[in-house]
Amino acid sequence: MAIDYPAKVEIEYPDRKLNRLSSFFRIFYAIPIMIIFYLLLGMATGWGEDGWNASYSVGGILVIPTILMLLFRKKYPRWWFDWNFNITKFSFRVSAYLSLLTDIYPSTDEDQTVHVDISYPDAQKLSRGLPIIKWFLAIPHYIILFFLGIAEFVVVIIAWFAILFTGRFPRSLFDFVVGVYRWYLRVAAYALLLVTDKYPPFSLEP
16 A cells, blocks of 8 residues: 655666666766766865865755745745755656666756655645754654665665676665665655655655
């Protein structure tokens, strides 16, 4: 039975031989799109007294402005939502490519094989104060996702070897990684995108 939650992600399973060459050198192939991605997030790097450092400036997902708008005006401007939604979709395309779930180079605007759906909220039905503490309420999810992230990394390494030898991403491993992505998205929709007051389920299921 499908979970009813206003944030969903589905990634098409590549039922074909994947490109072994691009899979082997995936981290290098991804460098151009990663540069674009981090520029969109507003990430600045520089050399300081402690060596290279990175800090986030403007850009990326609009969190604090959305919290303030919901708190004082009970509004979620549509163009803010569209920005957050499209940044999220782009990040999942890049992540899917880095995780070897697809060998199709990430597009900056087309869904390709990664389908993310987030419902635009009725801000009048959202809580005023809850967005202030959602990050805190989601702490149990952060803990679980930390360990799931480690498991995902190990699974991707195993899949990397499988692709090099067979050209295929084992279906069971693929489904696990996509399940972790679903969990990430639901938590992000609740605690960062602020599109729902419904607490995320503890589940990898669609």
